[in-house]
Structure formats: structure tokens, C-alpha cells
Amino acid sequence: MAQIPIIHLSDVLIVTTQDAISDTDALDLQDQITTAIERTGAKGLIIDISALDIVDSFLGRMLNDIAAMARLMGTKTALVGIQPAVAITLIELGLELRGISTALNVEQALRTLGARIARQT
Amino acid sequence: MAPELLPIRVTIQREEDIIRARQQGRDMARSLGFGAVDQSRIATAISELTRNILRYAGTGTAILRPATQGARRGIEIICEDEGPGISDIPFVMQEGVTTGKGLGIGLPGTQRLMDEMKIESQVGQGTTVTIRKWLR
Numbered sequence: 001m002a003q004i005p006i007i008h009l010s011d012v013l014i015v016t017t018q019d020a021i022s023d024t025d026a027l028d029l030q031d032q033i034t035t036a037i038e039r040t041g042a043k044g045l046i047i048d049i050s051a052l053d054i055v056d057s058f059l060g061r062m063l064n065d066i067a068a069m070a071r072l073m074g075t076k077t078a079l080v081g082i083q084p085a086v087a088i089t090l091i092e093l094g095l096e097l098r099g100i101s102t103a104l105n106v107e108q109a110l111r112t113l114g115a116r117i118a119r120q121t
Numbered sequence: 122m123a124p125e126l127l128p129i130r131v132t133i134q135r136e137e138d139i140i141r142a143r144q145q146g147r148d149m150a151r152s153l154g155f156g157a158v159d160q161s162r163i164a165t166a167i168s169e170l171t172r173n174i175l176r177y178a179g180t181g182t183a184i185l186r187p188a189t190q191g192a193r194r195g196i197e198i199i200c201e202d203e204g205p206g207i208s209d210i211p212f213v214m215q216e217g218v219t220t221g222k223g224l225g226i227g228l229p230g231t232q233r234l235m236d237e238m239k240i241e242s243q244v245g246q247g248t249t250v251t252i253r254k255w256l257r
Contacts, residue, residue: 092234
């Protein structure tokens with residue numbers, strides 16, 4: 001599978017997903033992100049899913065799991081760029097992304113994550 | 122008058138087939154006049170049902186086709202497999218119940234996304250799930 005680029009910007013990792021993610025891609029993403037957190041010691045993780053026009057229960061669970069794993073490693077996660085139709089579908093499907101903070105875009109996420117990281121240190 | 126859309130049959134036997142089925146479903150929904158949110162609901166429902174085929178039966182098919190009922194027009198998706206079947210359908214329709222690795226929201230969630238859902242299943246014979254969404 002193609003490596004998903006992970007951008008390391010000061011204390012934060014930024015991951016931008018492609019438009020269609022297979023189940024295997026999602027599992028690989030977990031591995032790649034946790035490895036990158038260990039390697040960089042990043043305090044924040046931003047996952048940009050603005051290219052995704054569908055998030056089903058499997059991918060939703062993967063995103064929840066990635067946030068939980070990152071939390072165990074001392075990294076805060078923000079999910080950004082959820083399309084309006086995806087947000088509506090997720091709630092009707094019954095998938096609450098608990099324990100994962102969200103922001104409209106990367107800029108907002110950087111601001112809130114940055115503030116939270118600063119408070120902590 | 123738009124040209125009549127023909128039914129599409131997608132064989133489900135690999136992960137990529139889930140993506141193919143939901144993209145075809147979204148395309149058909151768009152052609153039928155569904156808006157962005159309904160397209161997302163329909164594509165997500167197809168994703169849930171075709172993943173169930175792969176997870177529980179291994180292989181199966183998804184048939185996507187335009188539907189009519191009196192003056193109503195919409196889309197119908199039939200997901201069939203010859204897998205182990207479901208012995209207790211009310212049980213699997215409960216929130217949070219799963220026999221596999223899922224979250225247990227797939228089937229009840231799919232029902233909420235669509236207007237109609239029908240599950241027919243015989244243990245040892247297979248399962249057919251039919252879902253419909255109508256244009257408003």
C-alpha cells in the first residue's frame with residue numbers, strides 16, 4: 001500500500017488521508033502513526049479527513065482507536081475537515097467519536113492543540 | 122427525461138470491492154437525483170452491508186438498481202450471500218450487539234440511514250439484506 005505522508009511540524013504530526021481508504025489502509029495507518037509518534041515524540045496529532053466523502057463504522061472505529069493509542073503515548077489528537085454530509089451520516093449511524101477532539105480545519109486544530117500542549121508543559 | 126439506469130451487480134470478495142460497490146452506489150444515487158447527504162447515507166449503508174458479506178460470508182454480491190413504488194422513485198440495494206446466515210435477526214438488530222469484530226452498530230445504523238430495510242436469512246443457507254431510499 002502507498003505510504004500516507006505524515007508531516008512533522010514542531011510538536012505536531014499532520015496526517016492527511018486519501019479519498020478512499022480500504023480497511024487494510026486504515027490498519028496500516030494505525031501502525032504508521034504510532035511509529036511516527038514514537039520516533040518524533042510529537043505532543044499533538046492532527047488527522048485531516050477532508051478528502052473523505054464517507055466514514056463508515058469500521059473507519060470510525062479506526063479513528064477512535066488511533067486517538068486512544070496516541071493518548072496512551074502522551075499525544076493529543078484532533079480530527080479535522082469532516083464534511084457536512086459525513087458528520088450527519090456518522091451521527092445517524094450511531095457513531096460517536098468520543099475522546100477525540102475535532103476542529104473545522106488544520107489551522108484551528110493547530111491553535112487549540114498548541115494551546116493545550118503549552119498548558120501542559 | 123434522463124436515460125434509464127441499468128442495475129449494477131458488484132461481486133464482493135475482496136476489500137476493494139467494498140470501495141467499488143459504495144462508489145457505484147454513490148454514482149447511481151447522484152444520477153437518480155439524490156443530494157449530497159443522501160448520497161453519503163447510501164454509500165455508507167452499502168459499505169456496512171458489503172463489509173458484513175466479506176466478514177461473515179467471505180463472498181457475495183451487491184445489486185444496485187433504481188426503484189419505483191407508485192409515484193415514488195428511489196434506489197434499492199440488495200446484498201446477498203450464501204454464508205452462515207443469521208439465526209436471531211431481532212438480536213442482531215439490537216444496538217451494540219456483535220458476533221464479530223465490529224462495533225455492533227452496522228445493521229441498526231444502516232436501518233437509520235435508509236428508509237426501508239429487510240433482512241431475510243436462513244441458517245446455513247445465507248442472508249439477503251434489501252435496503253431502499255426514496256427521493257423526497
